Amino acid sequence: xxxxxxxxxxxxxxxxxxxxxxxxxxxxxxxxxxxxxxxxxxxxxxxxxxxxxxxxxxxxxxxxxxxxxxxxxxxxxxxxxxxxxxxxxxxxxxxxxxxxxxxxxxxxxxxxxxxxxxxxxxxxxxxxxxxxxxxxxxxxxxxxxxxxxxxxxxxxxxxxxxxxxxxxxxxxxxxxxxxxxxxxxxxxxxxxxxxxxxxxxxxxxxxxxxxxxxxxxxxxxxxxxxxxxxxxxxxxxxxxxxxxxxxxxxxxxxxxxxxxxxxxxxxxxxxxxxxxxxxxxxxxxxxxxxxxxxxxxxxxxxxxxxxxxxxxxxxxx
Amino acid sequence: xxxxxxxxxxxxxxxxxxxxxxxxxxxxxxxxxxxxxxxxxxxxxxxxxxxxxxxxxxxxxxxxxxxxxxxxxxxxxxxxxxxxxxxxxxxxxxxxxxxxxxxxxxxxxxxxxxxxxxxxxxxxxxxxxxxxxxxxxxxxxxxxxxxxxxxxxxxxxxxxxxxxxxxxxxxxxxxxxxxxxxxxxxxxxxxxxxxxxxxxxxxxxxxxxxxxxxxxxxxxxxxxxxxxxxxxxxxxxxxxxxxxxxxxxxxxxxxxxxxxxxxxxxxxxxxxxxxxxxxxxxxxxxxxxxxxxxxxxxxxxxxxxxxxxxxxxxxxxxxxxxxxxxxxxxxxxxxxxxxxxxxxxxxxxxxxxxxxxxxxxxxxxxxxx
Numbered sequence: 001x002x003x004x005x006x007x008x009x010x011x012x013x014x015x016x017x018x019x020x021x022x023x024x025x026x027x028x029x030x031x032x033x034x035x036x037x038x039x040x041x042x043x044x045x046x047x048x049x050x051x052x053x054x055x056x057x058x059x060x061x062x063x064x065x066x067x068x069x070x071x072x073x074x075x076x077x078x079x080x081x082x083x084x085x086x087x088x089x090x091x092x093x094x095x096x097x098x099x100x101x102x103x104x105x106x107x108x109x110x111x112x113x114x115x116x117x118x119x120x121x122x123x124x125x126x127x128x129x130x131x132x133x134x135x136x137x138x139x140x141x142x143x144x145x146x147x148x149x150x151x152x153x154x155x156x157x158x159x160x161x162x163x164x165x166x167x168x169x170x171x172x173x174x175x176x177x178x179x180x181x182x183x184x185x186x187x188x189x190x191x192x193x194x195x196x197x198x199x200x201x202x203x204x205x206x207x208x209x210x211x212x213x214x215x216x217x218x219x220x221x222x223x224x225x226x227x228x229x230x231x232x233x234x235x236x237x238x239x240x241x242x243x244x245x246x247x248x249x250x251x252x253x254x255x256x257x258x259x260x261x262x263x264x265x266x267x268x269x270x271x272x273x274x275x276x277x278x279x280x281x282x283x284x285x286x287x288x289x290x291x292x293x294x295x296x297x298x299x300x301x302x303x304x305x306x307x308x309x310x311x312x313x314x315x316x317x
Numbered sequence: 318x319x320x321x322x323x324x325x326x327x328x329x330x331x332x333x334x335x336x337x338x339x340x341x342x343x344x345x346x347x348x349x350x351x352x353x354x355x356x357x358x359x360x361x362x363x364x365x366x367x368x369x370x371x372x373x374x375x376x377x378x379x380x381x382x383x384x385x386x387x388x389x390x391x392x393x394x395x396x397x398x399x400x401x402x403x404x405x406x407x408x409x410x411x412x413x414x415x416x417x418x419x420x421x422x423x424x425x426x427x428x429x430x431x432x433x434x435x436x437x438x439x440x441x442x443x444x445x446x447x448x449x450x451x452x453x454x455x456x457x458x459x460x461x462x463x464x465x466x467x468x469x470x471x472x473x474x475x476x477x478x479x480x481x482x483x484x485x486x487x488x489x490x491x492x493x494x495x496x497x498x499x500x501x502x503x504x505x506x507x508x509x510x511x512x513x514x515x516x517x518x519x520x521x522x523x524x525x526x527x528x529x530x531x532x533x534x535x536x537x538x539x540x541x542x543x544x545x546x547x548x549x550x551x552x553x554x555x556x557x558x559x560x561x562x563x564x565x566x567x568x569x570x571x572x573x574x575x576x577x578x579x580x581x582x583x584x585x586x587x588x589x590x591x592x593x594x595x596x597x598x599x600x601x602x603x604x605x606x607x608x609x610x611x612x613x614x615x616x617x618x619x620x621x622x623x624x625x626x627x628x629x630x631x632x633x634x635x636x637x638x639x640x641x642x643x644x645x646x647x648x649x650x651x652x653x654x655x656x657x658x659x660x661x662x663x664x665x666x667x668x669x670x671x672x673x674x675x676x677x678x679x680x681x682x683x684x685x686x
Contacts, residue, residue, distance in 0.1 A: 066660070081663075081667075082661075082663040082664045083660060084660070084661075084664035084667075085663075085664055085667045116675070118668075118671045118672060118675055119664070119667065119668045119671065120643070120672070121643065121668075122664060122665075122668065124657075124660075124661060206634070207631075207634035207635075288349070289348050289349055289351040289353070290352070291351060291352055291353075310545060311484075312484070312485070315481070
């Protein structure tokens with residue numbers, strides 16, 4: 001059976017998806033990157049290979065996320081695409097006519113505005129991590145509650161508690177202050193969800209016209225408290241697609257499919273790459289005062305990719 | 318001979334080098350801003366200051382270490398803290414053991430006497446006024462060719478057949494202009510440079526997007542401060558048009574404003590009726606003009622915490638909607654990681670391409686937002 005592979009290498013998680021040509025997800029994987037994207041990609045590929053039916057024929061592969069170039073050269077991707085386009089493509093597959101995509105991941109959050117199926121505007125958080133999953137993670141572990149219970153706890157709140165949302169430092173000191181004053185935990189958590197949403201809409205969503213249908217995706221979409229806070233703030237229903245956590249990878253797989261249809265053949269190297277030795281190294285160029293930090297990736301003993309140069313000096317492999 | 322240096326803004330140093338030499342000074346060429354520059358700059362500047370101040374602090378420290386005794390820079394016009402940077406830099410440098418002289422040139426149209434006095438201070442060779450004027454004219458000629466060559470690369474780069482060739486050729490021809498001295502030599506070298514860039518093999522069938530670049534002058538003119546935005550866009554098949562060049566800025570601030578600058582202010586008037594400092598008004602005005610000229614998008618670049626550009630950015634949201642032109646803003650700081658920027662730039666280029674393709678197929682003008 002014909003299928004397409006999509007890999008989204010993010011700062012916090014690495015997601016891999018195998019998409020059937022009919023659009024159905026055959027296998028999906030959400031693993032932590034843990035600062036070691038190379039290992040995450042290799043172990044993820046090996047794991048996904050075990051999940052798919054043996055007769056699956058990968059006809060194309062795509063990569064996205066901040067580690068897209070690394071993943072792209074490793075697997076032989078047909079398309080290496082930025083996360084914004086990938087998320088927009090995936091959202092339109094599940095919700096045709098979607099007009100706003102809210103995406104909150106580990107280190108970044110973005111908003112994509114679409115009209116008649118094309119992206120007309122987008123924004124990403126620039127200078128602040130307050131509206132992202134990492135901050136929620138950090139607060140959950142400070143309060144010693146599993147992140148998976150966060151949303152349900154927020155929903156059980158009856159009394160709103162106001163938490164400052166502009167900056168993680170402000171938010172945390174507000175939370176501690178309110179907790180020492182004796183506010184209930186679930187009210188504080190709900191306050192945090194509202195603060196996050198307020199910060200997101202003010203910072204990332206500033207000046208954007210958010211119209212229904214609104215799709216909410218990314219790891220944080222698992223949090224029912226945030227979803228409810230969005231619905232209250234926007235006064236619009238929020239759709240969470242079934243595969244909300246791996247939408248970037250689905251988008252990459254879909255883009256690979258479009259690319260292969262144009263190009264005719266795939267460059268995907270096959271799942272065998274999971275068994276090949278890869279290593280990375282880095283050095284300072286020293287060719288000019290700029291002293292670029294060059295990173296290289298080796299497959300066996302051959303350099304297959306280089307990054308970080310500001311000129312063409314290192315372009316030839 | 319007094320040892321003179323000045324801020325580095327793109328390739329303009331080639332012109333100032335010649336001019337300062339002619340006036341009888343030894344020139345310390347400021348190095349291209351790099352990691353060391355940033356380290357010095359961040360360490361010795363106020364934390365909340367903007368990137369241009371920090372880069373200049375770093376550059377001055379590097380040139381002082383190379384023996385510079387006099388620093389020549391320009392003041393600001395309008396309410397922007399850059400107008401105070403010369404004085405601030407003098408204090409910073411003195412406090413860390415570099416008692417150099419900083420000569421701040423204000424716009425001659427508002428400070429004519431001050432201008433002449435400062436030219437005299439730099440006239441170490443005691444040239445006659447007439448001879449000084451000749452030197453300035455030659456420097457101006459060189460600056461014009463440097464700007465024209467750069468403009469030419471903006472057109473050639475997105476269309477080049479061999480990736481990177483435009484940049485390589487550009488590096489080479491800059492040296493020709495650099496070594497030219499007399500009027501005749503400068504013209505010959507300049508024309509040869511333009512012809513050579515024009516001759517870079519081009520793929521005329523390629524679909525090219527056109528993007529206008531607006532924002533604060535320093536981050537616009539020094540590629541090292543904006544993560545080489547123009548080159549990045551060029552490599553993605555985008556022809557850029559930068560709204561600001563040193564020659565244009567100088568024209569507007571020496572004698573009287575050019576008609577081009579006046580129409581920019583006119584365009585901005587419904588949104589910003591007065592000068593708000595820096596280039597806030599120009600940013601808005603140029604964006605509107607780019608939309609009228611059929612550009613596919615606009616990129617705004619500004620130093621993080623730059624008030625005039627923050628005001629402009631907020632207004633650009635409305636301008637973008639009312640003039641249906643996509644606008645993307647980059648606030649630049651000491652970050653050197655390019656990943657975040659290239660993600661946004663690629664997505665922005667995708668957005669413009671898809672919009673253009675749809676516009677072509679439907680034949681109707683698409684309303685953004």
